[in-house]
Amino acid sequence: xxxxNIVKNARTLRQEMTEAEEKFWKxxxxxxxxxxxxxxxxxxxxxxxxFYWAEKNVGIEIDGGIHERRDIKEYDEGRTEVLKTNGIRVxxxxxxxxxxxxxxxxxxxxxxxxxxxxxD
Numbered sequence: 001x002x003x004x005n006i007v008k009n010a011r012t013l014r015q016e017m018t019e020a021e022e023k024f025w026k027x028x029x030x031x032x033x034x035x036x037x038x039x040x041x042x043x044x045x046x047x048x049x050x051f052y053w054a055e056k057n058v059g060i061e062i063d064g065g066i067h068e069r070r071d072i073k074e075y076d077e078g079r080t081e082v083l084k085t086n087g088i089r090v091x092x093x094x095x096x097x098x099x100x101x102x103x104x105x106x107x108x109x110x111x112x113x114x115x116x117x118x119x120d
Contacts, residue, residue, distance in 0.1 A: 017041075020095035020099050024050075024062060033106055037053070038053055040052075044059070047082075049088075052088075057087050057088045058109065058112065058113045059083060059090040060092075061093070062093050089112070093105050
């Protein structure tokens, strides 16, 4: 997909966030969580990550039930591998995890980022 279309798609996605994405964004926007800067609906290459922690090269995906479908799961896995080859590690959460335990989700993100090797 052309860069201009990716950016336009990201803008649209920012306006149409799911309830779980909105809850996550309210928790992290303006560096509210431990001073960490997250970007929402952030375009990288031909993909748009739900959230991105640039300092740690961590993508955060918040998935609804459709991501349980086999074809979508396979697409997600391929997408994650492409991002990984570009130095971005992805962590995924379900909508339910975010809605029911946002603090636990935030802790897992920080632990995940801290467990990654530091880039040289």
